[in-house]
Amino acid sequence: MSNSVLAEVVTSSEQIAAQPSAAPRKRGRRLSGWHFVLFPIALLFLIPFIQMALASFSPAKELVAFPPPFIPSHLTIDGYVQLFGQTDILLWLGNTILVSGTAIVSNLVLCSLAGYGFARLKFAGRNLGFLMILATIMIPTQLLMIPTYILFATLGLLNGLGAAIVPWLATAFGIFLMRQFFLSLPAELEEAGAIDGCNRWQIFFRIVLPLARPALATLAIFTLLGAWNDLVWPLIAINNQQSFTLQLGIANFQGAHQTNWSLIMAGNVVATLPLILFFLFAQRQFIATMTFSGLKG
Amino acid sequence: MANTAAPAIRRPGSEPADKRRVRRTRGLKSALTGWSFVAPATIIILGLSIFPAVWAFILSLQSWDGFSEATFVGGANYAQLVSDADFWNAVGNTFGYTILFVPASVLLGLFLAVALNRRIRWMGFYRTAIFVPFVASAASTGILSTYLFSPQFGLVNNVLRVLHLPQQGWLDDPHQAMLVIAIMSLWGSAAFTTVIYLAALQDVPAELIEAARIDGANPWQTFWRIVWPQLAPVTVFVTIWQTIQAIQLFDLVYTTTRGGPLDATKTIVYFLYEKAFRSLQFGYGSAAAYVLFAATLLITIFVVVYSRRKGTEAF
Numbered sequence: 001m002s003n004s005v006l007a008e009v010v011t012s013s014e015q016i017a018a019q020p021s022a023a024p025r026k027r028g029r030r031l032s033g034w035h036f037v038l039f040p041i042a043l044l045f046l047i048p049f050i051q052m053a054l055a056s057f058s059p060a061k062e063l064v065a066f067p068p069p070f071i072p073s074h075l076t077i078d079g080y081v082q083l084f085g086q087t088d089i090l091l092w093l094g095n096t097i098l099v100s101g102t103a104i105v106s107n108l109v110l111c112s113l114a115g116y117g118f119a120r121l122k123f124a125g126r127n128l129g130f131l132m133i134l135a136t137i138m139i140p141t142q143l144l145m146i147p148t149y150i151l152f153a154t155l156g157l158l159n160g161l162g163a164a165i166v167p168w169l170a171t172a173f174g175i176f177l178m179r180q181f182f183l184s185l186p187a188e189l190e191e192a193g194a195i196d197g198c199n200r201w202q203i204f205f206r207i208v209l210p211l212a213r214p215a216l217a218t219l220a221i222f223t224l225l226g227a228w229n230d231l232v233w234p235l236i237a238i239n240n241q242q243s244f245t246l247q248l249g250i251a252n253f254q255g256a257h258q259t260n261w262s263l264i265m266a267g268n269v270v271a272t273l274p275l276i277l278f279f280l281f282a283q284r285q286f287i288a289t290m291t292f293s294g295l296k297g
Numbered sequence: 298m299a300n301t302a303a304p305a306i307r308r309p310g311s312e313p314a315d316k317r318r319v320r321r322t323r324g325l326k327s328a329l330t331g332w333s334f335v336a337p338a339t340i341i342i343l344g345l346s347i348f349p350a351v352w353a354f355i356l357s358l359q360s361w362d363g364f365s366e367a368t369f370v371g372g373a374n375y376a377q378l379v380s381d382a383d384f385w386n387a388v389g390n391t392f393g394y395t396i397l398f399v400p401a402s403v404l405l406g407l408f409l410a411v412a413l414n415r416r417i418r419w420m421g422f423y424r425t426a427i428f429v430p431f432v433a434s435a436a437s438t439g440i441l442s443t444y445l446f447s448p449q450f451g452l453v454n455n456v457l458r459v460l461h462l463p464q465q466g467w468l469d470d471p472h473q474a475m476l477v478i479a480i481m482s483l484w485g486s487a488a489f490t491t492v493i494y495l496a497a498l499q500d501v502p503a504e505l506i507e508a509a510r511i512d513g514a515n516p517w518q519t520f521w522r523i524v525w526p527q528l529a530p531v532t533v534f535v536t537i538w539q540t541i542q543a544i545q546l547f548d549l550v551y552t553t554t555r556g557g558p559l560d561a562t563k564t565i566v567y568f569l570y571e572k573a574f575r576s577l578q579f580g581y582g583s584a585a586a587y588v589l590f591a592a593t594l595l596i597t598i599f600v601v602v603y604s605r606r607k608g609t610e611a612f
Contacts (some may be wrong), residue, residue, distance in 0.1 A: 026363075032415070032418075034412060034417060035414060035418075037412055038412055038413075038419075038423045039419075039423075041412075041423075041426075041427065042422065042424070042426035044421045045426050045430055045450070045484065045487070046429075046437075046485065047445075048430070048433075048441045049429070049430070049433075049446060051441070051444065051445060051452055052437075052441060052444075054442065064449070064450050065450070065451060067455065067458060068450040068451060068452075069457065070452075110337050110338040110341070111338055113334045113335070113337070113338065114334060114337070114338035114339060116334060117332075117334030117335035121327065121330060121331040121334060122327060122331070123328040123331025123332060124324065124331075124334075125328075126331060126335075129335060129339055132339075132343060133339060133342055133343070135344070135347075136342055136346035138594070139346055140348075140545055140586075140589065140590055140593060141545075141592070142347075142547070142566050142569060142586050143348040143352060143353050143583075143586040143587065143589070143590050144345070144346060144547060145573070145586075146349075146356060146573050146579050146583050147348075147350075147356060147410070147575075147583075148345060148349050150352075150579070151352075151576070153363075159373065160389050165607035166345070167345055168386055169341050170337070170338035170341040171342070172342050172346075174338075175338055175342070190548050198434065200330050200334075204334075215604070216582045225432065228434070229432075229434035229435065229436075231434065231435050231548050231551070231552070232547060232548060232551075235551070236570075240592060243537055246434075247434050247435075247436040247437075247472065250437070251436040251551070251552050253440070254439075254440060254443060257534075258524050261444060264440060264444075265444070267541055268437050268440050268441070271434065271436070272432070272433060275432040275433075276432055279428075279429055279431075279432050280425065280429075283424075283425065283428070286428070286431075286432075287428065288410055288491055290431060290488060290492050297309065
């Protein structure tokens with residue numbers, strides 16, 4: 001797609017992330033009028049998460065009472081006790097960790113290899129290959145669901161974790177991202193390696209890959225977000241409760257535990273909190289990734 | 298890298314035989330190295346996209362339930378779509394959502410970017426608060442929507458009740474359900490448009506703004522006359538991107554209303570999901586998918602051509 005706009009956006013979004021967010025002390029004393037705009041908006045954006053956490057610790061009965069109280073009479077962990085006792089949430093959490101972990105490792109390896117190949121090596125069919133990979137970004141996933149479902153049924157992959165993992169082994173955007181990064185690296189380093197007698201693989205693993213850490217972080221977050229949160233494909237491909245991912249599990253809660261909102265919200269916390277915490281710790285990398293992630297299609 | 302590069306202009310016929318042989322083995326060797334780098338990822342991606350995409354087209358010309366023999370029906374599936382009232386209802390709903398969501402998300406992103414593009418206290422908190430919903434999944438957002446907008450016990454109606462405003466049906470009301478889905482989509486995706494606009498805002502040359510200020514323009518005029526035109530390529534990009542997202546709406550419908558009430562939130566993708574995976578009409582579902590693909594391409598091409606004509610190049 002738009003290589004130029006995208007590349008530009010990504011570099012400047014890294015600048016935004018790197019910018020110090022706190023104002024210098026001197027100017028901070030004067031209260032900016034923007035606080036009156038930003039504070040309510042920030043609060044509004046946080047309300048769903050606050051409500052999620054609050055509801056997960058509230059007595060289930062109070063949540064459906066009328067009129068509903070804004071603040072629960074007391075806090076309780078009943079929701080979590082029931083969640084871990086009555087549902088397979090830990091199994092689903094394990095499944096999701098396995099799916100996301102495999103997806104991340106596989107993407108880091110395969111996409112950096114391919115990205116490097118397309119950026120730096122010269123060989124017959126390179127341009128055609130890369131062009132076809134770029135073209136796949138334009139194909140909406142909805143178009144691929146039906147044939148992929150039939151294909152996986154033929155291969156016997158349906159209803160197992162393999163069904164959730166295989167589509168995430170490598171992504172076109174991962175290759176695109178890594179290629180862009182390798183193109184921006186100065187070639188002199190690699191030439192120095194070649195003069196010292198390294199072959200292509202040694203150059204890649206010893207010289208190039210250690211330099212690619214920022215791009216690899218972006219790719220890892222991109223894959224984590226996509227694989228952890230994926231719903232449509234597991235929904236179609238997995239019917240067996242034992243192989244449910246977290247998203248699939250909590251999406252089914254609303255039917256199964258309709259009135260037990262503290263259990264439902266506890267499940268929602270378990271599914272969402274890891275990503276929220278991760279976001280808080282790695283906000284810079286997330287912002288760089290965000291500009292790409294809209295393009296996962 | 299220089300040693301694998303073939304000389305650019307030399308007719309192969311004019312070379313001595315041994316040089317040619319060296320070149321050929323070198324070409325073979327570099328092809329082997331090159332493909333061993335790219336082949337694993339390329340095979341997976343092409344195998345799971347180009348191949349199914351072609352297959353989906355063949356399927357769309359067939360009538361098949363996945364078990365019995367497939368029969369070739371030509372364009373019958375497409376013809377049936379044209380006369381299917383359910384399909385047109387889905388098209389209408391998807392269109393309605395797109396009209397609601399796309400302008401709102403572009404304007405919200407622009408507004409938030411302008412608001413966040415300054416150095417004041419607590420900016421870290423404001424940015425985090427606005428960006429963090431980005432990690433919420435469709436399943437999670439769906440649960441939160443159902444809970445917050447519940448007509449009986451939801452926070453939104455509870456606030457309305459305290460303010461003595463009329464209670465609303467929200468997701469239970471055919472006229473409001475799509476609005477709730479759009480609001481919650483905005484909540485989750487505002488970070489994306491905001492980050493892109495923030496990046497673009499930082500690229501606007503400071504001299505331009507300074508010059509406008511010296512010429513006596515107020516901040517409002519400076520923004521709309523100077524900054525906004527500079528943002529045009531990004532606006533085109535974001536509009537296309539959010540439009541593609543909007544016409545492919547499915548997740549949030551599945552996790553909130555499942556197409557109801559009274560099919561008011563049944564989108565094109567929801568329609569194709571039901572046809573393919575509920576009533577096992579693989580051919581019919583594939584035809585709907587191809588219509589969606591064509592619509593996506595047409596909209597993208599239209600916006601690109603239109604913006605090029607106006608002199609804005611985003612692609």
